[in-house]
Amino acid sequence: MKQNKSGLGFYERMGGKEYLRRKSEFGEVVVDDVAYGWEDVSVLCLEEK
Structure with a gap:
């Protein structure tokens, strides 16, 4: 989010x-993803040596 x-x-x-980017709804709550x-x-x- x-x-x-x-x-x-x-992640960066x-x-x-x-x-x-998008909006998701959880019930009546809207969040920006x-x-x-x-x-x-x-x-x-990972590289094993």
């Missing part, structure tokens, strides 16, 4: 780029 600054910061530090994505998800994998 857009209000979750620590969550958004995590992991190299994610914002690619979508932000989606992040990666061109190459292999950067998220």
